[in-house]
Amino acid sequence: MHQLPETGYLRLPQIIGSPKAIPPMPALIPVSKSTWWAGVKSGRYPQPVRTLGARITAWRVEDIRDLIQRCSLTGECRAESEP
Numbered sequence: 001m002h003q004l005p006e007t008g009y010l011r012l013p014q015i016i017g018s019p020k021a022i023p024p025m026p027a028l029i030p031v032s033k034s035t036w037w038a039g040v041k042s043g044r045y046p047q048p049v050r051t052l053g054a055r056i057t058a059w060r061v062e063d064i065r066d067l068i069q070r071c072s073l074t075g076e077c078r079a080e081s082e083p
Contacts, residue, residue: 004028004065009049009058012036028068029077044076 004010010028016036017027031039039045046063050056071077 004061006061008061009052010061010064011058015059015064028064029071031077 012033013021013025015028016031016033018025029036029045036045040047046059046067048057048059052058067077
């Protein structure tokens, strides 16, 4: 499993990856940004936590860990239209 802290928060680039970051961040969930937000809207992916600030969007590590486990069991993390 990925090296995630026990508790805390992850920002979107930490979840879907960021090849432009230095050093590049690998994706925990290999989907595009628009697919991620569509999945959040539909309930496929967890809702963000916005209590950190008005313009800060983050997800609880526990929710992402549960999503990774669910994806490994069912293979439902990738969108049908993505390769």
